[in-house]
Amino acid sequence: MKSTREKVPVIDTDIHNNLPSSESLHPYLSERWRKHQEMIGGRGHAGSAYPRGMPHAARHDAWPPSGLAPGADLAFMQEQLLDAWDFEYGILNPLMGGSGLNLEYVAAIARAINDWQVEEWTAPEPRLKASIVVPYEDGELAAEEIDRRGEDPNFVQVLLIARTDEPLGRRKYWKIYEAATRYDLPIGIHFGGVGAGPITGAGSPSYYIEDHGGMPQAFQTQVISLVCEGVFERFPTLKFVLIEGGFAWFPPLMWRLDQSWNKLKEEVPDLKKLPSEYMKEHFWLSSQPVEEPPKREYFDLLLEQLNAQERLMFATDYPHWDFDAPDRAFPTSLAPDVRRRIMADNARELYKL
Amino acid sequence: MAKHVVATVDEIPPGERKIVELEGRSLGVFNIDGEFYAVRNICPHQGAPLCEGRLTGLLESNVPGEYKYTRKGEILRCVWHGWEFDIKTGQSWWNPAQRRVRKYPVEVEDGATVASGLQKGPYTAETYSVSVDQRYVVIDMPE
Amino acid sequence: METWDTKPSFIRSDLPLIDCDIHNRVPSLGTLYPYLPDFWVEYCSTSGFGGPEMGDYPGGAPTSALLDTKPSDGPPGSDLELLREQTLDFWEADYGILNCAYWVQTVHNEYLAAALASATNDWQVEHWLDPEPRLRASLVVSSQNPLSAAQEIERMGDYPGFVQVLLPVRSLMPYGKRHYDPIFEAAVRHNLVIGIHYGGAAGIPPSPSGWFSTYLEEYAGMGQVFQAQVISLVTEGAFDRFPDLRVALIEGGFTWLPSVMWRIDKEWRGLRHNTPWIKRLPSEYMREHLRFTLQPMDTPPDPKQFLRMIGQLDSDDMLMFSTDYPHWQFDSPEEALPMGLPESLMKKILAENAREFYQL
Numbered sequence: 085m086k087s088t089r090e091k092v093p094v095i096d097t098d099i100h101n102n103l104p105s106s107e108s109l110h111p112y113l114s115e116r117w118r119k120h121q122e123m124i125g126g127r128g129h130a131g132s133a134y135p136r137g138m139p140h141a142a143r144h145d146a147w148p149p150s151g152l153a154p155g156a157d158l159a160f161m162q163e164q165l166l167d168a169w170d171f172e173y174g175i176l177n178p179l180m181g182g183s184g185l186n187l188e189y190v191a192a193i194a195r196a197i198n199d200w201q202v203e204e205w206t207a208p209e210p211r212l213k214a215s216i217v218v219p220y221e222d223g224e225l226a227a228e229e230i231d232r233r234g235e236d237p238n239f240v241q242v243l244l245i246a247r248t249d250e251p252l253g254r255r256k257y258w259k260i261y262e263a264a265t266r267y268d269l270p271i272g273i274h275f276g277g278v279g280a281g282p283i284t285g286a287g288s289p290s291y292y293i294e295d296h297g298g299m300p301q302a303f304q305t306q307v308i309s310l311v312c313e314g315v316f317e318r319f320p321t322l323k324f325v326l327i328e329g330g331f332a333w334f335p336p337l338m339w340r341l342d343q344s345w346n347k348l349k350e351e352v353p354d355l356k357k358l359p360s361e362y363m364k365e366h367f368w369l370s371s372q373p374v375e376e377p378p379k380r381e382y383f384d385l386l387l388e389q390l391n392a393q394e395r396l397m398f399a400t401d402y403p404h405w406d407f408d409a410p411d412r413a414f415p416t417s418l419a420p421d422v423r424r425r426i427m428a429d430n431a432r433e434l435y436k437l
Numbered sequence: 438m439a440k441h442v443v444a445t446v447d448e449i450p451p452g453e454r455k456i457v458e459l460e461g462r463s464l465g466v467f468n469i470d471g472e473f474y475a476v477r478n479i480c481p482h483q484g485a486p487l488c489e490g491r492l493t494g495l496l497e498s499n500v501p502g503e504y505k506y507t508r509k510g511e512i513l514r515c516v517w518h519g520w521e522f523d524i525k526t527g528q529s530w531w532n533p534a535q536r537r538v539r540k541y542p543v544e545v546e547d548g549a550t551v552a553s554g555l556q557k558g559p560y561t562a563e564t565y566s567v568s569v570d571q572r573y574v575v576i577d578m579p580e
Numbered sequence: 581m582e583t584w585d586t587k588p589s590f591i592r593s594d595l596p597l598i599d600c601d602i603h604n605r606v607p608s609l610g611t612l613y614p615y616l617p618d619f620w621v622e623y624c625s626t627s628g629f630g631g632p633e634m635g636d637y638p639g640g641a642p643t644s645a646l647l648d649t650k651p652s653d654g655p656p657g658s659d660l661e662l663l664r665e666q667t668l669d670f671w672e673a674d675y676g677i678l679n680c681a682y683w684v685q686t687v688h689n690e691y692l693a694a695a696l697a698s699a700t701n702d703w704q705v706e707h708w709l710d711p712e713p714r715l716r717a718s719l720v721v722s723s724q725n726p727l728s729a730a731q732e733i734e735r736m737g738d739y740p741g742f743v744q745v746l747l748p749v750r751s752l753m754p755y756g757k758r759h760y761d762p763i764f765e766a767a768v769r770h771n772l773v774i775g776i777h778y779g780g781a782a783g784i785p786p787s788p789s790g791w792f793s794t795y796l797e798e799y800a801g802m803g804q805v806f807q808a809q810v811i812s813l814v815t816e817g818a819f820d821r822f823p824d825l826r827v828a829l830i831e832g833g834f835t836w837l838p839s840v841m842w843r844i845d846k847e848w849r850g851l852r853h854n855t856p857w858i859k860r861l862p863s864e865y866m867r868e869h870l871r872f873t874l875q876p877m878d879t880p881p882d883p884k885q886f887l888r889m890i891g892q893l894d895s896d897d898m899l900m901f902s903t904d905y906p907h908w909q910f911d912s913p914e915e916a917l918p919m920g921l922p923e924s925l926m927k928k929i930l931a932e933n934a935r936e937f938y939q940l
Contacts, residue, residue: 137519137851144516145489250790251797284808285786285801287753293815293854294754294808297847298788300839301804305787312797332839336889337803340833340878344800347643347908351796375842378863382838382892389885406850407517412483482849498856501758501817519850531849531861 092424094410095431096174097370098274098327098399099165099212101205102140102155103180112196112203117189126184126193132278132288134295138405146403154403158209165402166211169410172428173437176205176214177243177274177327183221190219191229198233206238213435215243215272223259230260234267240435241270245277246302246329253306253313261319268321270368270434273306275299275328296406303329304337311341311362314354323434325368328401332375335389338363364391368434370399371426372408380416393422397431439578440544442551446572449473452510456488460578464488464541467524469511473574474524476513477539481529485517487538493521495530542577551575584670588913591672596931598940599676601830601873601902602667604708604717605657606631606682606700615699620692632696633686636779638795642908649906656906660708667905668714670913674931675940678708678717679777679830683748685724686781693722694732701736709741716938718746718775723763730762737770743938744773748780749805749832756809756816764822773938776809778802778831806832807840814844814865820857826937827870831904834872835880838892841866867895871937873902874929875909875916883919890918896925900934 103109110118138144140154147153148160155161166174181197184190194217201214216233218226226242233239242264250256252273264271276299282288284298303326316322326334338360345352345359355362369390377383390396400407410427418426431437443457449468456465456478463478465488480487494509512530513522521530527540548569591597606612609631613621623629637644644656649666651659668676682700687693700720709717719742721729729745736742745767753759755776767774779802785791786805792798806829812818819825841863848855848862858865879886890899903909903916910916917926934940 137854144491144514145486246789248789251787251792252789253797254793279785279789281785281788281790283788284754284812285784285788285805286749286751286755286808286812287782287784289754289808289812290757290816291854293844293847293851294811296851297815297844298808298811300843301807302788304804305789305792305801308797308801309789309792312792312794312800330839330843332842333836335880336833336835336839336878337800339835339880340803340876341800342881343876343878344643344796348641348796348799351641351794373843373846375839376846377838377842377892378845378894382842385885385888385892389880405517405519407485409483409485409517493853496853496856501820501855501857504856514853515850519853521852531852 093172093428094169094398095172095428095437096165096400096402097325097397097431098372098401099174099176100155100401100403101176101178101201102153104152104156109193109196109200112199113192117192120189126189127186128184129278129280132283134292137292141404143403143405143407158205161402162209165400166209171211173431174212175240175431175435176201176212177272178215178217179274179276181217182219182243182245183277187219187222187225191222191225194219194229195232198229198239202236202238213240213437214238215241216269217243218260220244220257220260221249223257227259227263230263230267230269234263234269240437241272241325244271244273246273246275246299246306247277247279247283249280251305251309253309253311253315258315258318261315261322265319265321270323270325272325272327273303277302300330300333304333307337307363307367308341311359312352312355314352316362316366317354317356322366323368324366325370325397325434327370327399328372329369330373330375331369331371331390331396332386334363334369335386368395368397368430370397371413372399372401373406374408374413374415376415383414383416387422393425394430396426397434398427441576441578442573443576444574446545446574449574452492454488459576464576466543466574466576469524473543473545475541475543475576476522476524476527479538480515480517480520481536481538482515482518482520485515487513487515487522490514490516544575544577545572546575547572584913586913587670588916590917590926590930595927597671597673597901598931598934599667599671599673599903599905600828600900600934601875602663602676602678602905603657603907604663604678604680604704605655606680606703607654607658612696612699612703615702616695620695623692632683633781634683635781636681637907641795643799645906646908660711663905664712667903668712671903673714676715677743677938678704678715679746679775680704680718680720681746681748681777681779682720683780684720684722685748685751690722690725690728693724694728697722697732698735701732705739705741715741716743716940717741718744719772721745721763723747723760724752726760726762730766733763733766733770733772737766737772742772743940744775744828746775746777748782749776749778749802749809750780750782750786752782752784754808754812754816756812756814756818761821764818764825768822768824771939773826773828775828775830776806803833803836807836810840810866810870811844814862815855815858817855817857819865819869825869828873828900828937829870830873830902831875833876833878834899835878835889837866837872838889867898871898871900871933873900873904875902875904877909877918879918886918887920896928897933899929900937901930
């Protein structure tokens with residue numbers, strides 16, 4: 085699988101590492117929570133299960149020969165991803181441990197996952213940097229975990245999820261932003277999650293295609309909320325990365341928010357400028373899954389509207405089925421300088437790599 | 438045209454496949470109910486190793502809720518994004534006119550023919566030492 | 581807002597105009613008493629019931645009404661004379677389509693909801709359709725029970741002037757689910773469009789992540805609920821079950837539509853086996869079966885980009901002129917239409933698309 089294009093450095097901003105087994109966290113859990121894990125385990129908002137069409141939502145070829153789950157075998161990840169594509173860095177976003185109903189248990193698991201990430205992933209493989217998993221439904225517990233890991237060079241961002249119990253601009257989450265600001269850590273909001281209600285504002289749909297294809301709705305919710313609640317007036321240096329949300333919806337949301345704000349700004353006097361200005365200033369986007377419009381000119385316009393050369397960051401989403409390949413991800417040929425920025429420079433600057 | 442012997446017939450039982458390298462190209466050779474087919478091992482979408490994907494059937498529906506499942510094992514789902522290709526024609530399900538994967542002619546020939554062909558020149562045996570009492574899967578590579 | 585004294589340049593004798601979103605409003609619950617059975621009148625007047633929950637347009641919000649649209653004795657949109665003068669006459673419209681956003685769907689007692697729906701429709705006939713031949717109207721139905729909604733469509737669907745069945749975009753279940761088939765079946769049989777309109781109070785949060793703090797967020801965020809409905813209608817097969825079904829998306833914006841088309845087309849290529857009844861690109865279903873009212877326009881800062889965005893719909897047929905009267909959507913009438921539209925597209929947006937879709 086050779087690329088005919090000029091070779092540029094690549095930083096992958098969305099890689100998923102997975103636990104080899106349910107017992108993998110035992111060494112990192114206290115006796116109390118180990119017992120809890122064995123007896124009860126994680127409990128969440130039941131009723132929002134959409135089978136993903138493939139086990140672990142994984143690429144069919146991402147199952148390691150070791151028999152472990154996709155993303156659970158570092159050596160195989162190195163071979164199939166980091167070495168095969170010669171990545172400069174990869175950002176780990178473990179999709180576990182941040183959510184659940186018993187928040188103290190969630191906090192213990194998040195802590196354990198972060199310890200496990202250093203021990204098993206970032207220490208043995210310096211090309212990998214990790215995201216801090218936090219019990220995001222409790223601002224104080226989440227801030228404690230950020231304080232524990234905020235200065236650790238193994239970590240480069242705080243990880244939240246797109247579907248939360250409440251919109252992320254609400255005050256219950258502000259402790260997280262306060263802590264992230266202390267360490268100048270970007271906050272990643274990743275695809276997925278199960279909020280307190282149905283997965284759309286129109287109730288529970290029937291199929292995975294609606295769950296997966298409808299995810300931009302959750303991202304729009306979070307952007308609207310963060311901007312309109314004045315989070316960026318309160319935390320002016322805060323940076324958000326929208327991971328695996330696609331990006332074609334982002335420009336239309338800028339226009340819609342500006343239009344709405346023009347009429348309703350008296351309701352939110354804390355906002356000092358157009359919502360789109362906050363969006364341009366405080367948000368970065370990962371590329372995968374890249375929208376594939378029917379005409380290249382649509383995609384070119386989209387990149388322009390997005391200020392992609394400053395704000396778009398390449399991601400594969402390895403080992404998941406909707407993986408984007410570094411050499412074929414974009415349905416248009418990018419100008420060499422834009423390509424360099426999207427493939428690595430933007431991420432290197434944001435994550436200070 | 439160069440003919441390449443890529444396997445013995447026994448090597449790829451029905452429902453199985455073999456991935457081979459020919460003239461610098463990776464191909465998947467499939468046995469569907471005793472017939473052999475070969476397609477390029479690169480998905481026309483993003484270049485995934487298509488032929489490592491899962492074999493499935495043709496799922497059709499005239500009306501929501503109805504599931505008509507036929508031609509089991511004749512449809513290849515791409516290893517990454519799940520695009521479906523008909524192994525017999527190389528055509529993609531969702532855009533058969535434009536999205537297709539390159540298909541190569543495959544023949545089964547007995548060892549005697551292959552051996553005699555080799556003497557004449559057009560056949561390339563690859564790594565196979567041909568014996569007359571075997572049957573072989575042979576791919577015709579266009580120039 | 582001050583009174584508009586200059587008419588926009590696109591009002592011309594050779595340019596027909598159809599306004600696809602005008603709100604007539606039930607002034608008060610008491611207005612419906614003459615149309616309600618005695619029992620329900622007594623119930624309404626003695627139970628403390630004040631009418632359906634109507635939180636979509638806070639009274640003092642500038643978006644809720646232009647200042648001069650309030651008649652002397654009722655809320656904006658409640659008086660035919662004033663509405664006629666400010667919509668049909670001002671815009672010199674051939675037709676105006678009424679969308680009475682009286683959300684009986686929020687009433688948990690479904691029998692009361694059905695009675696209120698019937699009463700509202702009878703009131704619409706007597707006070708709006710019969711006296712003003714340029715008006716068309718939308719049936720209010722208790723869609724929380726699709727069977728009872730279908731009965732109402734049976735009862736009133738052929739009455740001249742009704743062109744649409746109105747559903748709130750916020751629903752307990754997405755509209756693509758078979759649960760709603762009786763409504764679509766009846767609508768198709770009576771040749772009515774399904775109009776999905778901003779708002780509603782389904783009792784579930786308006787976002788995948790709960791309730792918004794501010795009205796601004798809910799207002800801007802309603803676009804996502806429309807997106808969920810569009811995705812559901814297409815992927816759950818509503819248009820495969822009802823090939824003649826026409827759906828208008830009203831007051832939800834449309835600039836987000838290209839992004840949904842591209843995303844769902846991409847999803848479908850890989851997840852086709854999930855919903856095998858979809859035989860064409862999802863975006864093709866959207867272009868064929870869906871139409872969008874023009875307001876709110878959510879215009880990008882550069883008018884040229886807006887025209888390019890409209891081009892990305894890959895269809896000249898999808899947009900239909902609307903004012904969203906009496907809500908405030910534009911500062912001057914000239915802004916009611918995008919600037920710089922080619923003449924042919926302007927004609928389609930102003931009237932032709934609606935004429936064809938609503939068969940006027």
